[in-house]
Structures are given as structure tokens and as C-alpha cells.
Amino acid sequence: MFHHAFHITLHPGAGADYVRLHDPVPDAILAQLERAGVSDYSIFLDDVHVFGVYRYADEDRMRRELADDADPEWTAAVVALMAERPADDGVIRGLPRVFRFAGGDA
DSSP states (O other): OEEEEEEEEEOTTOHHHHHHHTTTOOHHHHHHHHHTTEEEEEEEEETTEEEEEEEESOHHHHHHHTSSOSOHHHHHHHHHTEEEOOEETTEEOOOOOOOOOOOTTO
């Protein structure tokens, strides 16, 4: 199992809209993430800073399943809130891991 963490910067004042768009996330997006083998996906918000982390089993499967946007209108609304979205081949560029505590639940 692999981990992926990312950081996105929103436009000032866009946090409430970002939360609204994720409450709830459209079923088509959730189904696509499941098909891609993504699990344990969490997003955290601190003012204009969005941090996310998720797990996935197979990078090729994830990239293949996420290649087509399951809900382009929703995605466009989310992306419009972003001041910065560092991308890597269509997937948000990951943050390098500098520490992990793999306690009993890991």
C-alpha cells in the first residue's frame, strides 16, 4: 500500500466554497476513487491551505482510472477555487514524506 499527500493553495476567502463542494463529494467521484483503488482519503483545510492524504494499492491502476474525469463540472468548480495546484501528469504532485509513525493500527 502506498501513501500520497498533497498541498493546494486556495484563493483568499475560498475555503467555505471548498468545504461546500466536498459536503458531499459527488457519488461519481467517490465511485471513481474506489475503482482506482484509493482508500483512507482525508482532506484538511487551514484557511487557504488544503492538505490531503490517501492510500492506493497500484499506481498504474490509479492513473488509468483517474485519467477521465467522472464529474467535469464539479472538478472545474473545485479547480476554480485554487490559486495553486501543482500537477504531475494529471495527478496532484505529492509531498515527500519526512516522517512516519506506524503504530499498532498502521
